[in-house]
Amino acid sequence: MNNTNDPIIRLIEVSKRYGKFEALKEIDLDVRKGERIVVCGPSGSGKSTLIRCINRMEEHTSGQIIINGHELTDKTKDIDAVRSEIGMVFQSFNLFPHMTILKNLTIAQRLVRKTPKAEARDTAMHYLGRVKIPEQANKYPIQLSGGQQQRVAIARALCMKPQIMLFDEPTSALDPEMISEVLDVMVDLASDGMTMLCVTHEMGFARSVADRVIFMDHGQLIEQAEPETFFNHPQHERTALFLRQILRH
Amino acid sequence: MSVGIIMDAILRMLHGIGITFGLLGLSLAIGSIIAVLLLLMRISGRWWLSWPAQLYFYIFRGTPILVQIFIIYYGLPQFDWIRDSMFWSVLRDPFGCAIVALSLNVGAYVSEIFRGGVLSVDKGLLEAGAALGISTPQRFIYITAPLAIRISLPAYGNEIISLLKSTALASTITLADMTGIARTIVAETFAPYQIFISLALIYVTFTWIIQRTIRWTEGYLGRFTIR
Ligand SMILES: Nc1ncnc2c1ncn2[C@@H]1O[C@H](COP(=O)(O)OP(=O)(O)O)[C@@H](O)[C@H]1O
Ligand SMILES: [Mg+2]
Numbered sequence: 001m002n003n004t005n006d007p008i009i010r011l012i013e014v015s016k017r018y019g020k021f022e023a024l025k026e027i028d029l030d031v032r033k034g035e036r037i038v039v040c041g042p043s044g045s046g047k048s049t050l051i052r053c054i055n056r057m058e059e060h061t062s063g064q065i066i067i068n069g070h071e072l073t074d075k076t077k078d079i080d081a082v083r084s085e086i087g088m089v090f091q092s093f094n095l096f097p098h099m100t101i102l103k104n105l106t107i108a109q110r111l112v113r114k115t116p117k118a119e120a121r122d123t124a125m126h127y128l129g130r131v132k133i134p135e136q137a138n139k140y141p142i143q144l145s146g147g148q149q150q151r152v153a154i155a156r157a158l159c160m161k162p163q164i165m166l167f168d169e170p171t172s173a174l175d176p177e178m179i180s181e182v183l184d185v186m187v188d189l190a191s192d193g194m195t196m197l198c199v200t201h202e203m204g205f206a207r208s209v210a211d212r213v214i215f216m217d218h219g220q221l222i223e224q225a226e227p228e229t230f231f232n233h234p235q236h237e238r239t240a241l242f243l244r245q246i247l248r249h
Numbered sequence: 250m251s252v253g254i255i256m257d258a259i260l261r262m263l264h265g266i267g268i269t270f271g272l273l274g275l276s277l278a279i280g281s282i283i284a285v286l287l288l289l290m291r292i293s294g295r296w297w298l299s300w301p302a303q304l305y306f307y308i309f310r311g312t313p314i315l316v317q318i319f320i321i322y323y324g325l326p327q328f329d330w331i332r333d334s335m336f337w338s339v340l341r342d343p344f345g346c347a348i349v350a351l352s353l354n355v356g357a358y359v360s361e362i363f364r365g366g367v368l369s370v371d372k373g374l375l376e377a378g379a380a381l382g383i384s385t386p387q388r389f390i391y392i393t394a395p396l397a398i399r400i401s402l403p404a405y406g407n408e409i410i411s412l413l414k415s416t417a418l419a420s421t422i423t424l425a426d427m428t429g430i431a432r433t434i435v436a437e438t439f440a441p442y443q444i445f446i447s448l449a450l451i452y453v454t455f456t457w458i459i460q461r462t463i464r465w466t467e468g469y470l471g472r473f474t475i476r
Contacts, residue, residue, distance in 0.1 A: 055380055084382025094377035098395050107391060108381035153377075160381060 006069060008033045008164060008195055009054060014048055014063035015221075024137050025219040026063065033163075036196045038206040038227075041216035042242060047199040051166045051204075054197070055086040056129065068163065073160040084112050086156030087165040091172050094148040095141035101128070101152050102137040105159050113160070127155035147178030151185055158189075167187065167198040199248055207231065215239045258434050267428035268344070272416040272426060276430035277409060280355025290366060302360070309357035314350060315418050322346040322422045347419035355412055362404045366397030399470050406463030410456050417452075424466050427451060440471050 006227045009031035016024040018108075023046045031037060039047050052058040053065060056072050056079055067082060076082065095104050105124035109115040115123070128134045131151035133144075141149055150170055157165060167186065171179045183205050190196055190209045200206065204215050206227055213230040215223045223230070223239045234240045290302035295476055309317070325331050332341075339345035370393050378388040420429035431448040435441045 057376060080379075080382045081383050082382075083380055086380070088377075088380035090373060090377065092370075092373050094373040096374060096377070096392060098399070108378075109382055111384075111387050111391070112382040175289070219258065 002143075007031055008068055009020050009037075009197070010064070010066040011054075012066070014060050014065055016046075016051060016053060016058060016125045017061045023219050024060070025222050029214070030134045030222065031164075031195060031197065033195055034193045035211050035229065036190050036194075036209055037198070037212050037214060038217060039197065039199045040203075040242070040246075041222075045216040046219040047205070047216055048063070048168050049198060049219075051088075051199055054164075054166060055083050055196075057088075059229045069075070079136055080112065084108070084160050085163050087160060088164035089150070089153050089157055089165070089167045090179050091169040091222040093141070093153045093173070095152055095156070096114070096150055099142050099234075100140055101133075103146055104141070104152060105156050109159055110158070118145045125161050128152070130158070131155045132186070132237040133179075133198075145178060146174045150174065150182045154182075154189070162198070166194045167200065168195070169199050169201075171200065171202060201211055202246065203231070215242065217242070252439065253429075254438065254441050255447050256432070258438075258444050261425045261434060262430045262448055262451060265321070265425055265430045268419075268424060268426040269413075269416050269430075272347055272351060272419055272424075273409070275415055276351035276416075277412060279348065281354040281359055282410075283352060283356025284359035284363055287356060289362045291360070292328065292362060293315055298360065306357045306361060314415050315421065316355055317354065318347060318350045318422060319419055321350050343402055343419070343422040343424050344421060347424060351412065351415060351419075354415070355408065358408055359405065362401050362408060365396060365404070366401035367393055370396045370402050376446075381432075402463065402467050402470065406460065409463070410459055413455060413459065413474075415454065 009029070009032035011027050011029040011204075014027045014029075015022065015026055022124070027050060039050065040195065041047055049058060049106075053060045054067070056076070057072075057217075060072075062108065068074070068085070070082065072079075072082065096107070099107065102121065102124055106115075106120040109120040109123060113120075125134060125137065128137055131154055133148055133151060134149060136152070137146060139189075141152070154170075168184070172184050174182065179202070183202060184200070186196070186205065187209055198205075198210075210227050212224055213220060213227050215234075215236075216228070217238050223234065223236050225235070231243065234243060287302045287305060291300040293299060300427065308433060320341065328453050331337060374392055374396070375388055379385075383391070416426055417428035420428050420432055423429070425433070427448060431444050435444050438444065
């Protein structure tokens with residue numbers, strides 16, 4: 001079932017409705033293993049909805065979503081197992097405030113993977129090292145800066161050794177001086193061959209890291225291309241307009 | 250009326266501490282368990298569980314505790330099947346009746362308090378837990394519950410204090426708690442004013458101690474989660 005050439009994520013005519021409102025309209029998308037994709041588009045265009053359907057935080061209304069050869073449906077028995085293979089990083093960090101940084105990184109390993117305590121701890125310290133804040137292990141989230149908290153959130157997702165990482169505007173809630181420390185971690189991750197789907201408006205990141213940039217508007221996937229083509233020769237007027245708006249600043 | 254009589258009275262009333270705090274501790278423990286069960290029923294998302302829990306809350310909130318105590322103590326023994334049931338050993342005893350009435354009340358109020366706490370937990374944290382693959386019951390145990398408890402603590406403390414005062418109602422069904430003893434002393438000495446003022450001071454003191462303890466616990470649990 002799992003041919004190496006098969007896409008790790010495959011969306012076929014995926015639609016999502018909230019009542020009468022269509023947040024996603026027949027999205028087709030294939031993501032190969034190790035591919036790095038940046039999703040952009042105006043606010044309300046359905047970027048978060050798209051990402052959240054992939055780990056079934058939202059249930060799509062029609063179409064097919066196939067992750068690693070397994071289709072996500074109502075009948076998907078172990079949705080928790082699927083989710084544990086897909087890391088997700090949120091705009092608002094969402095660290096567990098009542099747990100130390102170390103506990104934030106070990107809790108899912110312990111509960112979901114049943115990893116022994118010492119091993120979970122070693123894994124946690126390894127990834128804290130990778131996001132360059134091993135010295136914060138015994139602090140609580142509130143004692144860290146926003147940039148540090150987001151790096152912890154990335155490390156927390158990595159501790160599950162996921163095959164896919166989803167990012168939903170990971171730098172949008174950060175003060176400007178903290179954005180680059182988080183982007184650096186993401187660049188590092190990309191160079192490691194992680195399959196990544198990032199919603200972001202950091203166009204510098206998109207240019208240097210993305211294999212493909214996707215533009216969404218009104219729930220539709222309007223255009224996708226490699227960064228060079230995407231930024232210099234957008235095919236659609238809506239894409240060009242959007243790029244003019246965000247690159248003006 | 251001398252200071253000596255008041256001191257004697259206070260010492261005698263303090264003999265009721267065991268019963269007063271027995272009522273408080275037991276009904277708080279049993280009531281809190283009932284509260285958790287009611288809470289789980291209410292947030293289960295199944296109407297046949299959440300409606301009965303809601304009805305329970307309306308009944309107990311809508312009636313005076315004193316009336317509930319009377320129903321349980323004077324009313325229930327009229328039914329033969331209750332006197333024949335395993336509950337009779339509890340319900341024949343005024344202490345047991347008081348515990349039952351107080352626990353049922355605590356259950357109703359505390360479940361509402363916990364529910365408020367549960368609803369105020371940031372949904373983003375639960376999403377983060379879900380995205381890590383943590384199952385729904387485990388998210389409740391490891392994320393929702395600890396945070397909801399912290400949030401509920403001040404209201405829970407107030408409930409403990411009002412429960413302390415409600416235990417005085419048990420004296421109406423012959424229990425010799427602090428209030429029950431005070432009433433006996435008043436009948437002997439005909440000095441209601443001094444005796445009841447002394448009793449009031451004792452309650453105020455205990456309330457103060459409970460309040461301090463709750464405050465301290467709050468500060469301790471919240472030391473890294475103040476937002
Ligand atoms: N739970 C929801 N209920 C109703 N409408 C929603 C819900 N979540 C998102 N939407 C709507 O779907 C559209 C797409 O939202 P979203 O995917 O969050 O956009 P983006 O992330 O691109 O800003 C928006 O118009 C939003 O109002
Ligand atoms: Mg969004």
